[in-house]
Amino acid sequence: MLEVGLTHYLILGALLFSVGLIGVLTRKNAIVILMSIELMLNAVNITFVAFGKYYANGTGSIVVFFVMTIAACEAAVGLALAVAVLKRFKEIDIKNFELLKG
Amino acid sequence: MSHALLMSLLVLSPLVGFTINGFCFRGHNAKIAGTIATSAMVISFLSALTLVIQLAGMPVESREIRVDFFTWIHVGALRIPMGFVVDQISAIMILIITGVGSLIHLFSVGYMSHDHTPFKFFAYLNFFVFNMLLLVLGENLLVMFVGWEGVGLCSYLLIGYWFTDGEKAAAGMKAFITNRIGDAGLLLGIFLLFQQFGTLQFATLAANAPTIAEATFGPITLACLFLFVGAMGKSAQIPLYVWLPDAMAGPTPVSALIHAATMVTAGVYMIVRLNALYVVAPTAMFVVALVGALTAVFAATIGLAQNDIKKVLAYSTVSQLGYMFLGVGVGAFGAGMFHLMTHAFFKALMFLGAGSVIHGMHHEQDMTKMGGLSKKMPITYFTFLMGWLAIIGMPPFAGFFSKDEILWQAYASPRGHIIFWIMGVVGAVCTAFYMTRLMALTFWGKSRVSKDVHPHESPPSMLIPLSVLALLSVIGGWIGIPHVISAVLPGHIPNMLEHWLEPRIVKIPSEGAHGSVILEWIFMGISVSLAGLSAWFAFFLYAKPNALLGKLTSSMGGLKTLVENKYYVDEMYFASIINPLIKASRFLWGRVDVNIIDRATYLLSDYVKQCGLGLRQLQNGNLQQYLFYMVIGLVVFLVLV
Numbered sequence: 001m002l003e004v005g006l007t008h009y010l011i012l013g014a015l016l017f018s019v020g021l022i023g024v025l026t027r028k029n030a031i032v033i034l035m036s037i038e039l040m041l042n043a044v045n046i047t048f049v050a051f052g053k054y055y056a057n058g059t060g061s062i063v064v065f066f067v068m069t070i071a072a073c074e075a076a077v078g079l080a081l082a083v084a085v086l087k088r089f090k091e092i093d094i095k096n097f098e099l100l101k102g
Numbered sequence: 103m104s105h106a107l108l109m110s111l112l113v114l115s116p117l118v119g120f121t122i123n124g125f126c127f128r129g130h131n132a133k134i135a136g137t138i139a140t141s142a143m144v145i146s147f148l149s150a151l152t153l154v155i156q157l158a159g160m161p162v163e164s165r166e167i168r169v170d171f172f173t174w175i176h177v178g179a180l181r182i183p184m185g186f187v188v189d190q191i192s193a194i195m196i197l198i199i200t201g202v203g204s205l206i207h208l209f210s211v212g213y214m215s216h217d218h219t220p221f222k223f224f225a226y227l228n229f230f231v232f233n234m235l236l237l238v239l240g241e242n243l244l245v246m247f248v249g250w251e252g253v254g255l256c257s258y259l260l261i262g263y264w265f266t267d268g269e270k271a272a273a274g275m276k277a278f279i280t281n282r283i284g285d286a287g288l289l290l291g292i293f294l295l296f297q298q299f300g301t302l303q304f305a306t307l308a309a310n311a312p313t314i315a316e317a318t319f320g321p322i323t324l325a326c327l328f329l330f331v332g333a334m335g336k337s338a339q340i341p342l343y344v345w346l347p348d349a350m351a352g353p354t355p356v357s358a359l360i361h362a363a364t365m366v367t368a369g370v371y372m373i374v375r376l377n378a379l380y381v382v383a384p385t386a387m388f389v390v391a392l393v394g395a396l397t398a399v400f401a402a403t404i405g406l407a408q409n410d411i412k413k414v415l416a417y418s419t420v421s422q423l424g425y426m427f428l429g430v431g432v433g434a435f436g437a438g439m440f441h442l443m444t445h446a447f448f449k450a451l452m453f454l455g456a457g458s459v460i461h462g463m464h465h466e467q468d469m470t471k472m473g474g475l476s477k478k479m480p481i482t483y484f485t486f487l488m489g490w491l492a493i494i495g496m497p498p499f500a501g502f503f504s505k506d507e508i509l510w511q512a513y514a515s516p517r518g519h520i521i522f523w524i525m526g527v528v529g530a531v532c533t534a535f536y537m538t539r540l541m542a543l544t545f546w547g548k549s550r551v552s553k554d555v556h557p558h559e560s561p562p563s564m565l566i567p568l569s570v571l572a573l574l575s576v577i578g579g580w581i582g583i584p585h586v587i588s589a590v591l592p593g594h595i596p597n598m599l600e601h602w603l604e605p606r607i608v609k610i611p612s613e614g615a616h617g618s619v620i621l622e623w624i625f626m627g628i629s630v631s632l633a634g635l636s637a638w639f640a641f642f643l644y645a646k647p648n649a650l651l652g653k654l655t656s657s658m659g660g661l662k663t664l665v666e667n668k669y670y671v672d673e674m675y676f677a678s679i680i681n682p683l684i685k686a687s688r689f690l691w692g693r694v695d696v697n698i699i700d701r702a703t704y705l706l707s708d709y710v711k712q713c714g715l716g717l718r719q720l721q722n723g724n725l726q727q728y729l730f731y732m733v734i735g736l737v738v739f740l741v742l743v
Binding site for chain 1: 723724725726729730733
């Protein structure tokens, strides 16, 4: 029987983080990019929780709550932007955000 | 008053005058500007006088007033103070500079009364005096050099004072550039002396000078020759004399102050100041004497055929400077200083007299359009007469004593030779001729003044300086009466000047000195009578209409054109140096600069531009690309760690 240990959680976190990163770097749709960022944040969360359990220390779990709060705020702001861009350009391609400068 | 205070008053009051006048440079009132400048000069003169009187009261062994204001340069072991010294040599110089300078400033008030920018003029004039005082008071070669360059600058500014006239502006530039050539030599000389002695102080240089004369050539000889190149430029000797006649483009008081009495004598002063070094460099002294003698004759012959009154005086100045160099070159440093002093009196007088004539003639300088002015301008005429008698060397006027001293020393000194004496006498004969010609054409004979010009006598502010200088031209020589004359005079007046300068002058070992009292009387008689004959001949030719003059000039037609055109020296310089230089510059500009240097820089700038274009692609505003760079960077960082 396979013993699920710290290493497995860390590898899962790293994989999820990479998937999220690739999503951020390659996808053009702003919604998908936001989702990918959520994925990366949650990958970090997994890592925190795993370390917290391993060292029998509550700090890791508490940081996760902060991260989740930030993620919620970020999602709210990001989606609001996405809605605004959709109204203005009728599509949610990331390239439209470039035109917001200056 | 303390020495430091007097010294500050002496040096700084012209600077204060310069500052005040310089800030009001838009003003038009010549009287106010002149009053400021002249009072600054008078304060300066009074301080100089007080200093010299205090100096004379000191015991002979320690006769020196020394004030160090601050340390100017301090690098490692080298320490150059901004120090001023009044000793026997600079005492004479500061009295001439501030005394004659005050008179010339006073004269300028009248002369420049119709000028548009008198404040600028007086500011320059005051600044010149300040620099000249730096030059003669500096206790080391560097302070002297600052003054040396400063007077050059003022000379340039004042020659080109009426710069809207292109020719006058060009004359200023010519003076400046010619002086730069000399200054390069002067700098090399200073460097060489520093390398040899490790110091630039005059006192230390004199104390450390070797006692045995160098053989034909050596480092000190080379340094002395380089310094003499500087003197050639500043004091207008062959081959760098060409700027001085052109410098007459400036206002006449400038010609009197800068180009006759003070600045041009800076070279003579420098050699006298460094006499301890020149004495041990016989070759350098021989060159100085030879160049001086050649210049004395050469310039005097050019003066024979000039029609511009100021040009005659200019060539006369070049020639008289030649005498001074002949004097110091044969080792008669005292005689050189003596002639410097008397020349400052009578030449300043003649320039100011010429200025008075030009002023009265409404800016006419051509002597062929003058004549008979003695009745119209009696005081100017009378004072000019004193200057004339002084310069042609008639006893007992000032010029006789100083010129005769130089001529006698040119033969009798251990470094002298009969050839030098002959050249000096030829120069004196020419001098007597052209000066009498000037007098005859300007003041004597029938008037050739055109109908619409009404010559008038000048205002008192111009006549007072003339009278004082005339007096000095008469009695100025009496402080240096030679021994042979004083021996027969009642009371045996000693040669005060020689006695005064003695502690500062290094004696040349006297083997090889020749001459006797009888010979000195004979030589004196020959030179005076030849000069007198020559003056009489010139009077005979020019004072009254004379058929002989036409015959004489036509019989030497070629020679006459040659002399009238100043031996084509300017043309020669143009053909041999200036034009090739311009051609080379055009080649370097049109070919080398445009085709090679410019192209190379364009190539470089194009390359930079291309690089920029390439790198611009990186920063295109694409958010995801930026993120990608960050990730790459992070990965590289992690891998490296």
